[in-house]
Amino acid sequence: MDKRPMSPMDRKALKDTLLFTLPAVVMVLIAIYIPFVMSGYYSLTEWNGISRNPQFIGLANFKTIFSSGSPEFVNALVFTFKYSILFIILSNVIALALAVALTRKFRLANFLRGMFFLPYIMSMTIVGFIWKFIFTQGFEKLYELTGWGVWNLSWLGDGRLAFFSLVLVGTWQSLGFYIVLYIAGLQAIPTEVLEAASIDGANGSQRFFKVVLPLLGPSITTCMFMSLTNSLKVFDIILALTKGGPGGATYSATLDIYREAFQNNNYGLGSAKAIVFFVIVLILTQVVLKVFESREVKQ
Amino acid sequence: MKKLLCMLLTAAALLSLCVAPAMAEDAAEINMFIASPEYADAVNELIAAYKEVAPNVTINYETTQNDYPTLLKTRINAGMTPDIFSTTSGKEIADYAEYSYNFASEPAAQAMDPAVAAMMAYGDGEIHGFALKGNYFGMLYNKAIFEEVGIEFPKTLDEFEAACEKLTEAGYQPVTTGFAEWWVFKHVMQHFLDAATDDPAALVAAFQKGEAHFADYPELYDNFFRFIDLCVKYGDNKPLETDLAGEDSAFGVGKAAMMIGQGAWVEADVLAIDDALQIGFAGYPVCDDPAKSQIIGGSDQALRINKDSANLQAVLDFVNWWYTSDYGKAWFCDVAGVIPPVTDAKVADMQIIKQGAELSQTDGAAALSICYSSDSFNQAMGEAIQAYIGGSIDKDACCAQIEAKWVELDGPAA
Amino acid sequence: MAQDESRSRALHIVFLIVIILLACLYIYPVFLMVDNSFKPFKEILTNVLALPSRLEWENYTYVIEKMEYFRLFVNNVVITVIGIVGIVVFSSMAAYILDRRDTRITKALHTFIITPMLIPFQTIMITLLKFMNIIHLNGTTWGLGIQYWGFGIPMATFIYFNFMKSVPSEIDESAMIDGASTLQTYALIIFPLLKTVTATVVVLDVMWIWNDFLLPLLMVNSSPSSKTLVLAAYNFVGSLNTKWHYALAAMVLAILPSVIVFVFLQRYIVDGVVAGAIKG
Numbered sequence: 005m006d007k008r009p010m011s012p013m014d015r016k017a018l019k020d021t022l023l024f025t026l027p028a029v030v031m032v033l034i035a036i037y038i039p040f041v042m043s044g045y046y047s048l049t050e051w052n053g054i055s056r057n058p059q060f061i062g063l064a065n066f067k068t069i070f071s072s073g074s075p076e077f078v079n080a081l082v083f084t085f086k087y088s089i090l091f092i093i094l095s096n097v098i099a100l101a102l103a104v105a106l107t108r109k110f111r112l113a114n115f116l117r118g119m120f121f122l123p124y125i126m127s128m129t130i131v132g133f134i135w136k137f138i139f140t141q142g143f144e145k146l147y148e149l150t151g152w153g154v155w156n157l158s159w160l161g162d163g164r165l166a167f168f169s170l171v172l173v174g175t176w177q178s179l180g181f182y183i184v185l186y187i188a189g190l191q192a193i194p195t196e197v198l199e200a201a202s203i204d205g206a207n208g209s210q211r212f213f214k215v216v217l218p219l220l221g222p223s224i225t226t227c228m229f230m231s232l233t234n235s236l237k238v239f240d241i242i243l244a245l246t247k248g249g250p251g252g253a254t255y256s257a258t259l260d261i262y263r264e265a266f267q268n269n270n271y272g273l274g275s276a277k278a279i280v281f282f283v284i285v286l287i288l289t290q291v292v293l294k295v296f297e298s299r300e301v302k303q
Numbered sequence: 304m305k306k307l308l309c310m311l312l313t314a315a316a317l318l319s320l321c322v323a324p325a326m327a328e329d330a331a332e333i334n335m336f337i338a339s340p341e342y343a344d345a346v347n348e349l350i351a352a353y354k355e356v357a358p359n360v361t362i363n364y365e366t367t368q369n370d371y372p373t374l375l376k377t378r379i380n381a382g383m384t385p386d387i388f389s390t391t392s393g394k395e396i397a398d399y400a401e402y403s404y405n406f407a408s409e410p411a412a413q414a415m416d417p418a419v420a421a422m423m424a425y426g427d428g429e430i431h432g433f434a435l436k437g438n439y440f441g442m443l444y445n446k447a448i449f450e451e452v453g454i455e456f457p458k459t460l461d462e463f464e465a466a467c468e469k470l471t472e473a474g475y476q477p478v479t480t481g482f483a484e485w486w487v488f489k490h491v492m493q494h495f496l497d498a499a500t501d502d503p504a505a506l507v508a509a510f511q512k513g514e515a516h517f518a519d520y521p522e523l524y525d526n527f528f529r530f531i532d533l534c535v536k537y538g539d540n541k542p543l544e545t546d547l548a549g550e551d552s553a554f555g556v557g558k559a560a561m562m563i564g565q566g567a568w569v570e571a572d573v574l575a576i577d578d579a580l581q582i583g584f585a586g587y588p589v590c591d592d593p594a595k596s597q598i599i600g601g602s603d604q605a606l607r608i609n610k611d612s613a614n615l616q617a618v619l620d621f622v623n624w625w626y627t628s629d630y631g632k633a634w635f636c637d638v639a640g641v642i643p644p645v646t647d648a649k650v651a652d653m654q655i656i657k658q659g660a661e662l663s664q665t666d667g668a669a670a671l672s673i674c675y676s677s678d679s680f681n682q683a684m685g686e687a688i689q690a691y692i693g694g695s696i697d698k699d700a701c702c703a704q705i706e707a708k709w710v711e712l713d714g715p716a717a
Numbered sequence: 718m719a720q721d722e723s724r725s726r727a728l729h730i731v732f733l734i735v736i737i738l739l740a741c742l743y744i745y746p747v748f749l750m751v752d753n754s755f756k757p758f759k760e761i762l763t764n765v766l767a768l769p770s771r772l773e774w775e776n777y778t779y780v781i782e783k784m785e786y787f788r789l790f791v792n793n794v795v796i797t798v799i800g801i802v803g804i805v806v807f808s809s810m811a812a813y814i815l816d817r818r819d820t821r822i823t824k825a826l827h828t829f830i831i832t833p834m835l836i837p838f839q840t841i842m843i844t845l846l847k848f849m850n851i852i853h854l855n856g857t858t859w860g861l862g863i864q865y866w867g868f869g870i871p872m873a874t875f876i877y878f879n880f881m882k883s884v885p886s887e888i889d890e891s892a893m894i895d896g897a898s899t900l901q902t903y904a905l906i907i908f909p910l911l912k913t914v915t916a917t918v919v920v921l922d923v924m925w926i927w928n929d930f931l932l933p934l935l936m937v938n939s940s941p942s943s944k945t946l947v948l949a950a951y952n953f954v955g956s957l958n959t960k961w962h963y964a965l966a967a968m969v970l971a972i973l974p975s976v977i978v979f980v981f982l983q984r985y986i987v988d989g990v991v992a993g994a995i996k997g
Contacts, residue, residue, distance in 0.1 A: 017818060020899045024814035025826050027807040028870045035867020036833040042844035053376045054398055105736055114983050119740045122747045125924045125975055127947060129954055130968050134746045137765040140544060145766060161543030163693060181921060188917040192883050222879040237837045249483065250543040251690025258837045266373045268679045268712055278840035285835045334939065343952055365939050377935060381846040552762045575758050
């Protein structure tokens, strides 16, 4: 992409830059950065989240996290990474496949897109309610019908299985979001590029892997980044389905922070964990973003 | 699309202008933000009735579900403490004491049931809360099934095991457990705590200081875990997946003969499934002594008055009216259908409440010992026992984990 | 040739059957939600999977009246419209300049604007309410709408930025040569070319804002003059006893308008808007 280098005389360009980004900068500052810095202060205090006087204790909370190892936090981090990896793979592969299918021209295409998008707007309480019944009553019926042992497993009551159930429902719930993004990306590919490939004798799968996929670079970056940040922050779906259970087997990092701050009444320690987690996420996402951006094919 | 957006935006701007003014005048406003959304309709009726009594007072009533404690903390810290808010009673009374009004000298406090008042006490004779309802905790059983199988409700653990065998033979699921919910365990555990000692408050305090151990109390170390094991053995197919709704359903349709971890609050739900259901209510079998099988009564939720309320007098007038007026006293039974937390009010005509009242007369009621611990601890305890049931830790590890959490979350250093 | 054609026709039919089956399976839980919203309470608890024995319209009439549906509907519209307009305008502006100028300043600004996506909302709840109270954006529909600018801009900017790359910079350069200012170029030339992305952003953000729960719960729950539909629907959800028949009906009613918007806006995510522009 040939961008104009900024010449020293081009002060107007700088003015434009600031003018165009000012509203966005001010708004994120107000809504997110200022509250974040304010709560960062509490990470330096011992505070239960209730009393009027947080007690300043310096870096003691951070020492607690790093020295005592905080096994619950570490477990939650491991869970979060495992969840994220599986979620990212599943949601991107399936969403891309469905997006390709749904951009084909057929009468029901629009309607079907809507169907795949619907779960995204369901409230989490309802998602939890419905899926609990599918896992219990639904699977029971399926077991009666088929006799397959897989339906008789306790998909929410066994720690290891609950992990897969959460990934499954999480993917189901947000797939529509990624489908929409991929569809928009696919629509932006000029048709003449595809036509040219066809004329050159490329078959369907060749066209997809050699032409479409490379041109989808920006969409893939977007979806990877979004699925990464969303899965690292996973919270609602767990609260709706397992509440971190059974026996604490499904606590994610955010849920652990929430538990520390609001249930255990250690708001200070919870804030410190939040900051540590934020730094981890920041590093991870920057790496992923760099990798994918460097692979994009320039149009 | 643009035109549409323009139109909508203009409409929005106009609307927000219309909405902005309003209110004003010198009338008092009470912001009431409490948990227990299941009583929303009843509370709204109460507020409507109060409007007739005090037309100048506007009560903004707000309720919410699980996120309540978080939201309350958020509001308090933003300087928006509600005039009336709720916490759990017992241990949490102290946590919020610096925000709550001591109304020991108000008529409402005098009208309060002494058992309820005990849970609201703070320091030297101060009363820092009132209750929306009293409660009964115990085991529910299906009277028809027990009659059909020809057994009495078990009062000892051996009888319990024998009853489970008989019920299984007769083709019933003996118990339904709700072990997917962390709070089911605190409701069960308190009965065993009460059996373990004459002074559960002191025992819990010892646990919180790290001075007491499960192994020293057979009622906890042996009986409680035996009870849990039996419930798993004779209970739901997927114990850690069965929640309150699953319990309601298994008990309501007459599949399960006993229901644990619950109390008076589930009656309406199971009757909604089968309104002819004959519900029996009893204490837990906790040991070999049938006399120790007692129900538990009291109030585990507290409503608190913000002591810095801008309209403190108006709030107090409302609460006094609620607890002492004829309408207010009758409201508990007639509108909300709950156990009145006040003395000299009539008792609702519900199966569990009636049996609970009778049983506490004849057999006595045990202490509401969940209130000596915080819910932070209770949740951690529930998770530890879930891990035990799931098989990821053994009994000793489970006990050690519970003991450690008691010190960590409720101990003197917390 | 004729054989080939019939083979591809057959393949197409197989494809249609598979994708329709898949969609039906996928939508089944949503179907269950609607299905159960028409049952009496008892039937929901005893058999979630069955069809209702009769349609219980009373669930809906009761809920519409109880939640003051039409009044709250207006609140939702106000919040969503204010939120969307701000997000779309400010994000596309920022993304445009961030893509076209490649300097250290724009790189820093880019990072600054999209990084908040990484901050879990729960960690700033307490201080957010505190701060919004100070600057008086709390408690009103328009205030909440403005707050959504801050929460929506990071993601929207990120999406716009990545799609902006496929809009060739020759287009705005030629406009500049014709004497248009940067603002004119953006507003008159570039923004119209972003229809597909804008439709995508609008769809995603309408769904999010319309159905959001936690932020409205913090900011506007206390008064019916500012409450949203989802908040009202949640009043039927109890911590112990949930009236599922009402809760489900209320949820269906709460999300229905956003589904209609989705179906309507779908048409704007159409083929090759950008490609067409290049051709022209």
